[in-house]
Amino acid sequence: MSVVIYHNPRCSKSRQTLELLRNKGVKPEIREYLKSPPSVSELEEVLGLLGIEPLDLMRRKEAAFKDLGLGDGSKDRAMLLQAMHETPVLIERPIVLANGKAAIGRPPEDVLKVL
Numbered sequence: 272m273s274v275v276i277y278h279n280p281r282c283s284k285s286r287q288t289l290e291l292l293r294n295k296g297v298k299p300e301i302r303e304y305l306k307s308p309p310s311v312s313e314l315e316e317v318l319g320l321l322g323i324e325p326l327d328l329m330r331r332k333e334a335a336f337k338d339l340g341l342g343d344g345s346k347d348r349a350m351l352l353q354a355m356h357e358t359p360v361l362i363e364r365p366i367v368l369a370n371g372k373a374a375i376g377r378p379p380e381d382v383l384k385v386l
Contacts, residue, residue, distance in 0.1 A: 288376035
């Protein structure tokens with residue numbers, strides 16, 4: 272089984288999720304998305320797997336969210352996706368992809384449903 276985690280090593284929830292996966296015997300591909308941001312098409316795929324809209328995948332308390340005016344309703348889907356690609360700190364984390372499914376690890380145990 273191929274498992275990918277969009278991981279931020281500075282985030283406690285991301286570290287907890289990675290530890291949980293490893294404790295279950297899973298050796299995920301670790302994608303440090305801040306260093307290697309997902310493309311717009313990868314973000315579209317993740318949104319489809321999660322069944323959510325771009326704003327639902329964004330960290331709304333990040334300064335960049337406010338600075339870019341992303342919550343004012345004036346940005347279309349393409350603009351929101353581009354913002355996440357260009358400013359990956361906006362992406363909620365961690366995200367685990369496995370078995371054609373995706374889950375956000377908040378709480379970390381939520382990712383177990385995709386294994």
